[in-house]
Amino acid sequence: xxxxxSITLVGTLDKxxxxxxxxxxxxxxxxxxxxxxxxxxxxxxxxLCTRPREQTPVSPLLGEALRLALAMAEITDGAFxxxxxxxxxxxxxxxxxxxxxxxxxxxxxxxxxxYRDVQLDITRSTVRLARSxxxxxxxxxxxxxxxxxxxxxxxxxxxxxxxxxxxxxxxxGVNGAGKPWRVGVRSPRPANAxxxxxxxxxxxxxxxxxxxxxxxxxxxxxxxGRTRRPATAAVSATVIAPTAAAADLLATTAMxxxxxxxxxxxxxxxxEGVLTAPSLRTYTTRGFARYESRTSL
Amino acid sequence: MAKKTSRKIVALSSAAILAVYGAGYxxxxxxxxxxxxxxxxxxxxSDPAQATAYHDGTYSGTGRGPFGDVSVSLTLRGHRIxxxxxxxxxxSYSEKWIEGLPGEVKARQSARVDVVSGATFSTAAFQQAxxxxxxxxxx
Numbered sequence: 001x002x003x004x005x006s007i008t009l010v011g012t013l014d015k016x017x018x019x020x021x022x023x024x025x026x027x028x029x030x031x032x033x034x035x036x037x038x039x040x041x042x043x044x045x046x047x048l049c050t051r052p053r054e055q056t057p058v059s060p061l062l063g064e065a066l067r068l069a070l071a072m073a074e075i076t077d078g079a080f081x082x083x084x085x086x087x088x089x090x091x092x093x094x095x096x097x098x099x100x101x102x103x104x105x106x107x108x109x110x111x112x113x114x115y116r117d118v119q120l121d122i123t124r125s126t127v128r129l130a131r132s133x134x135x136x137x138x139x140x141x142x143x144x145x146x147x148x149x150x151x152x153x154x155x156x157x158x159x160x161x162x163x164x165x166x167x168x169x170x171x172x173g174v175n176g177a178g179k180p181w182r183v184g185v186r187s188p189r190p191a192n193a194x195x196x197x198x199x200x201x202x203x204x205x206x207x208x209x210x211x212x213x214x215x216x217x218x219x220x221x222x223x224x225g226r227t228r229r230p231a232t233a234a235v236s237a238t239v240i241a242p243t244a245a246a247a248d249l250l251a252t253t254a255m256x257x258x259x260x261x262x263x264x265x266x267x268x269x270x271x272e273g274v275l276t277a278p279s280l281r282t283y284t285t286r287g288f289a290r291y292e293s294r295t296s297l
Numbered sequence: 298m299a300k301k302t303s304r305k306i307v308a309l310s311s312a313a314i315l316a317v318y319g320a321g322y323x324x325x326x327x328x329x330x331x332x333x334x335x336x337x338x339x340x341x342x343s344d345p346a347q348a349t350a351y352h353d354g355t356y357s358g359t360g361r362g363p364f365g366d367v368s369v370s371l372t373l374r375g376h377r378i379x380x381x382x383x384x385x386x387x388x389s390y391s392e393k394w395i396e397g398l399p400g401e402v403k404a405r406q407s408a409r410v411d412v413v414s415g416a417t418f419s420t421a422a423f424q425q426a427x428x429x430x431x432x433x434x435x436x
């Protein structure tokens with residue numbers, strides 16, 4: 001989590017309840033990060049990676065995040081792979097970009113680890129890593145944190161909520177004008193035209209793009225699990241889904257798969273979305289057009 | 298893609314949210330500490346009682362956004378922010394959008410700036426840069 005979180009509440013609520021709920025919601029972001037970050041050697045995720053070949057108990061959060069990531073890896077035969085932490089660190093993504101501090105992120109398993117090396121027993125909540133490797137759950141955790149934060153706000157009996165973190169968001173109900181939420185999605189290449197305005201958003205919208213956090217060679221920070229090289233088949237992907245965890249993970253994975261296989265994946269997973277190819281041509285799922293607004297923001 | 302995996306990710310994610318939310322989280326030291334840091338950083342030095350937690354010196358911070366990064370250099374003296382300079386701006390947008398923000402930071406003694414309409418990403422990156430620099434001043 002590298003950016004500001006913004007919470008917008010629409011409705012009537014006394015100040016104390018509002019502040020307490022906002023603090024609890026933000027607390028989920030802090031908690032998810034403290035458990036799942038690759039950049040802090042004290043996180044539960046990093047401590048798990050220090051125990052290869054051992055059956056290790058994991059918290060519900062780490063277990064569920066891994067379960068999601070592993071499911072995505074299985075569905076895509078490893079195009080998405082959560083064991084690329086070593087490969088990412090080797091490409092220079094080894095520092096927490098908020099503080100700039102290098103955290104001696106592990107480069108273990110840079111060469112040939114795969115999701116198959118992670119054995120999760122969800123019923124017993126244990127994980128066994130078959131070998132030394134470095135997990136990276138960056139594709140899951142921001143979305144999951146958004147879902148948990150939004151869940152925290154749902155009991156407040158409000159007319160609408162909007163939780164946003166670094167361009168990914170969950171919108172529910174209505175905005176301050178009493179209308180369904182409208183969301184702008186920027187073009188991945190701001191010098192060009194393009195971008196969308198989406199209307200009637202009552203769910204999660206997550207965008208993955210190649211324009212943030214490039215490595216020293218100009219490569220995108222998303223790696224293709226099959227080649228361990230930067231994804232180049234798409235420049236951005238936006239997914240609309242009932243949960244942000246799903247939208248986040250599917251947008252990331254669709255980026256790796258590229259326009260054709262990416263759209264197929266989104267259709268198969270029952271979500272709507274749009275992918276932009278390097279040519280800037282866009283590919284959409286069939287139901288995406290229903291969200292597109294005719295008027296600008 | 299096999300039919301049996303259709304819609305699996307959404308279903309799994311819903312189950313995950315239920316399970317994790319149900320388990321709750323303990324307001325452990327680290328979480329409470331991070332929250333306290335966040336609140337302190339947003340308040341900045343606007344509260345003189347809090348300002349003593351910030352050490353004099355010059356600190357750099359970088360905020361990353363979808364269209365580029367903004368870097369700032371913050372100088373603190375006498376537990377006040379005395380200088381804010383944008384040292385780098387790789388956003389695709391002209392720096393004129395955010396050139397008024399350093400002045401706001403000095404006036405408010407915190408990262409709380411008014412969002413510049415049409416430059417929300419640059420503003421957020423600038424704010425994050427200031428927050429990161431303030432975090433170093435508190436460390």
